[in-house]
Amino acid sequence: MASSLRLYLPLHLPHHNPTAVNSTIRCGPRSNRGPLHKGRTLSIEAIQAVQSLKRSHRSDPTTVSKTLSRLVKSDLIAAFNELLRQHHFDLSLTVFNSIKxxxxxxxxxxxxxxxxxxxxxxxxxDEIDRLIDDVExxxxxxxxxxxxxxxxxxLLAADRADATVRVYEMMKSGGWRFDSVKDEYVGKVLSRGLRRLGKKEVADEIDFEIGRVSGGVLDKTAG
Incomplete structure (x- = not known):
């Protein structure tokens, strides 16, 4: 997916001045956004990485790669989440590709x-559909x-009916069964959402599968 997304999603972000790290250890410019993730803070390494990425992503791509290569798993994911929180989508995509x-x-x-x-x-x-094309x-x-x-x-909130159907088809190919309370919940979310988006036949198929599996479980219990 990395190559396809880079092809369609070039980096064109406005320049942001670097912000100094204060004693509270938050990331990004001061604002009314509040604490990160319900009070959780980023590590110093993740904060420095985010600030470095925002400074150098346009002027020095080599620095971006070096910055990401130094981060451990938790800091990479934290940087990804923080960049998304600040709506630096292109940068978060760069981090996502590095994570992968x-x-x-x-x-x-x-x-x-x-x-x-x-x-x-x-x-x-269209980019959402290409993103889901990368899932196997x-x-x-x-x-x-x-x-x-x-x-x-x-996907349902984004009204991407075809991409959602593709996810369901992959679930079926992978042997997914609605044979537990949690799995049945997933099926019902799929069914309601796809029906709303006009995929009635697929929604009916999911409802039938939920009923079939539930019925089979009940039959075994009764036996």
Whole structure:
């Protein structure tokens, strides 16, 4: 996906003056946004990385790569989240691509969901579809239920019917079954959302599958 997104999403961000780190250890310019993530703060390394990225992403791409290569997993993800919070989408995408290139990376659908939400706020509908094109069946198999439903909700909120259907098709190919309370909840979110977006046949199929699995569980219990 990295190559396709870089092709369609060039870095064109307004210049921001660097902001000094104060004793409270927050990131970005002073404003009324409040504490990060309900009181959580970034590490000093993550703060410095975000500030360095904002200073040098246009003038010195080499510095960007070096800055990201020095960060550990938690700081990379923290930098990604903070840049999205500040609506520096192109920079957050650069960090996302760096995260995906790390040896420790495992498909994290919550990161895709956050990018989807930010893209939707910018009217980047086609880019959302290309983002989801990068997700594979194996990603669905390895993802936890929270990541799956978070991505589905982000796509539905962005009114991306076809991309949501693609996620459902990958879930089916990966052997997803609505055979637990949590999985049934995911199915109902899918069904309601796709029905709203005009995908009635797919919604009916999901409702049938939920009923079939639930009925089978009840039959076994009765037996």
């Amino acid at each position: 290139s790390e040896h420790w990376y495992k498909p994290d659908l919550t990161l895709y969901a956050k990018l989807t939400t930010e893209m939707a706020s910018k009217g980047m509908a 069946v194996a990603d669905m198999v390895s993802a936890d239920g929270k990541g799956v439903v978070t991505l589905i909700k982000a």
